[in-house]
Amino acid sequence: MPLPTETLDITLLRNNKHEFILRCQRIIEIVVKHYMKTGMFAPTQFDDTVQTINEELINRLHRIEQNFNGSVLLNTYMNVVIRNICIRIHEKSRTEIKTEPLTDELIPHDHGNIHSLMFQDEYRRLAIVLKLYGAKQSKLKFCFKIYFRMPVTGLDVDSTFDTATGVEREYLLQHFGNTFDDTLEIDNFNILAPMMNKQERNNTTGSSLRRWTLEHLSRVIKLLNGTPPVKTHTKETVKILFEQFSR
Amino acid sequence: MPESIQFFTTGHLNEYGVSLVVDAVRLNRMDELPKKIVRHIEGCDQCKEQILQVTDLTVQQSLDQSTPHPYFDTHKKRSEFPIMWYRAAAVLAVALAGGITYYLLNQQQTSHQIDFTVHPPAIESTQTRTEDFFTATQNNLYADNFVPSPNLDDVIQSDFRSATIEVFSPNNGEFVHPPITFRWEHFDRPMKLKILTNKEITILTSIVTTNSFITTKKFEPGLYYWKLEADDELLYIGNFFVR
Numbered sequence A: 001m002p003l004p005t006e007t008l009d010i011t012l013l014r015n016n017k018h019e020f021i022l023r024c025q026r027i028i029e030i031v032v033k034h035y036m037k038t039g040m041f042a043p044t045q046f047d048d049t050v051q052t053i054n055e056e057l058i059n060r061l062h063r064i065e066q067n068f069n070g071s072v073l074l075n076t077y078m079n080v081v082i083r084n085i086c087i088r089i090h091e092k093s094r095t096e097i098k099t100e101p102l103t104d105e106l107i108p109h110d111h112g113n114i115h116s117l118m119f120q121d122e123y124r125r126l127a128i129v130l131k132l133y134g135a136k137q138s139k140l141k142f143c144f145k146i147y148f149r150m151p152v153t154g155l156d157v158d159s160t161f162d163t164a165t166g167v168e169r170e171y172l173l174q175h176f177g178n179t180f181d182d183t184l185e186i187d188n189f190n191i192l193a194p195m196m197n198k199q200e201r202n203n204t205t206g207s208s209l210r211r212w213t214l215e216h217l218s219r220v221i222k223l224l225n226g227t228p229p230v231k232t233h234t235k236e237t238v239k240i241l242f243e244q245f246s247r
Numbered sequence B: 001m002p003e004s005i006q007f008f009t010t011g012h013l014n015e016y017g018v019s020l021v022v023d024a025v026r027l028n029r030m031d032e033l034p035k036k037i038v039r040h041i042e043g044c045d046q047c048k049e050q051i052l053q054v055t056d057l058t059v060q061q062s063l064d065q066s067t068p069h070p071y072f073d074t075h076k077k078r079s080e081f082p083i084m085w086y087r088a089a090a091v092l093a094v095a096l097a098g099g100i101t102y103y104l105l106n107q108q109q110t111s112h113q114i115d116f117t118v119h120p121p122a123i124e125s126t127q128t129r130t131e132d133f134f135t136a137t138q139n140n141l142y143a144d145n146f147v148p149s150p151n152l153d154d155v156i157q158s159d160f161r162s163a164t165i166e167v168f169s170p171n172n173g174e175f176v177h178p179p180i181t182f183r184w185e186h187f188d189r190p191m192k193l194k195i196l197t198n199k200e201i202t203i204l205t206s207i208v209t210t211n212s213f214i215t216t217k218k219f220e221p222g223l224y225y226w227k228l229e230a231d232d233e234l235l236y237i238g239n240f241f242v243r
Ligand SMILES: [Zn+2]
Pocket: B011, B012, B013, B040, B044, B045, B046, B047, B048
C-alpha cells in the first residue's frame, strides 16, 4: 500500500519555499528509511541525514525553481534529487562509517507475510528491469526461457520472431514448446541461433547467443542486487521470479 | 515548457531523464517515451540502476493522477497532433482547389441554365475575372502540391515511432514560412539533410554537422518532406507545409 505524500507543484515552490520544504519531508523520510534498510545509513544517523538533506535542499531550491523544465512530475523529480543527495552524503561518509543492513527486528514493517511481500517486491523489480530492455525485452525473455529450460508458448514465439514462417514457428515449438530437460544447453542455443539471426539480420553462433544470454542474466542479477549489493539474487532466485512471467 | 527538452547530460540520462522514465514505468506508458531514451537505457546499466532505485522509492508513495502528465499528456500530444492534422489540411487544400475549379466552370455555364446558386457580386471587371482564373489555376496546381506521398507517408507512419533522432522543429504537418529552421537533438556524426517535394523529388541536399539548419530557399506552396540520414541510414523523416 503506497504511503500518502503531498503533491508538489512548481507554483508552491515559487511562492512558498518554506511550505514546499515541509511538503518534501515525507519523501525525505521515505528515501532515508529506504537507504537505511539497504545499510547505506545506520538507524542512529536518521536525524542527521534528514537534516543534511534539508540543508542541501534549501541551498538548491532556487536553482531547482529556475531550472525545472516542467517535463516530469515534480514529485518524481524531487525523489531523484533527494536520492542523489543521499548518495552523495553516503559517498562522502563511506570511508568514515561502516554500517550493516538493518535486521528485520529493527525495521518496523507491515503485517502479513514478509516473504510474500518481498517476493512481490522483487517480482515487480524484475519486471521493471526487463521493461527497461525496450525492444530487446522479448529476445531477452525468450533466451532466458531457453536457458532456464522453461517451455515457450506460441505467444512467446510470435512476440519475439515476427519474421518467422509457420514452419519455423512449429519448429521452435516442437523443440521448446514442452519440457526439454534432456537436451544439451549448447544444442538448444544452436537451434535458436538461426532463428534469431533471421530476426535480427545477424550472423551469430549458438555459443555466442548463449554467452549473450548469460552476460545479460548476470547484468540483470547485478541490477537487482544494487551497487553496492544489498540483495543476494542468484540465477536461481531470478529463475523463480522469472517463472512468474509464464504463469 | 521549453520546446527542446534536455533529458541527457554527459551522455547519460539526467535528473529529468530518470524522472521521465520513472513516470513512464509508474503510469505504464513506456511506449510513449522518446525513442532516444528507450535506446539509451536498453544498453546502459548505469541508467537502468538509477531508474530501478527511484522506482523502488516512488512505489512506496502515492501517485497523483488527477492532473495531466506534463510530458505524456501535454508536450507529446502537441507534437503528435499535426500528424492527424496534416492529412486533414491536405484534404482541405484539395477540396478548396476543387471547389474553385468547380466554381469557375459553373461561372461559365450559368448563362445556359437555371441558377440556384448564390453568385458573387455582379459587378466585376474582366481583368479581375482573368486574375481569379489565374489564381484558381495556380491554386489548382498548388492543390496538387498538397497531395501526400503515400510512400513517404508510410515511412513516417512506420518510422516515426522508431525515429533514432529527436527533432524539435518543424513539427510534423506544421505550416512554416521561409526562412525555415530545422532543429534536432545533438548527433555525433555528420548527417545529410534532404528536402523533398510531395512527388518525392529531392530539391535540397545539405551536409549538416550541427544540430540545426536554416534555409532561405523559396518554396512553392505545398507539402514537403524532409529527411536526416547518416551513412545512408534514415534517421528521421518528417513533413511540413508551405502556404
Ligand atoms: Zn546511461
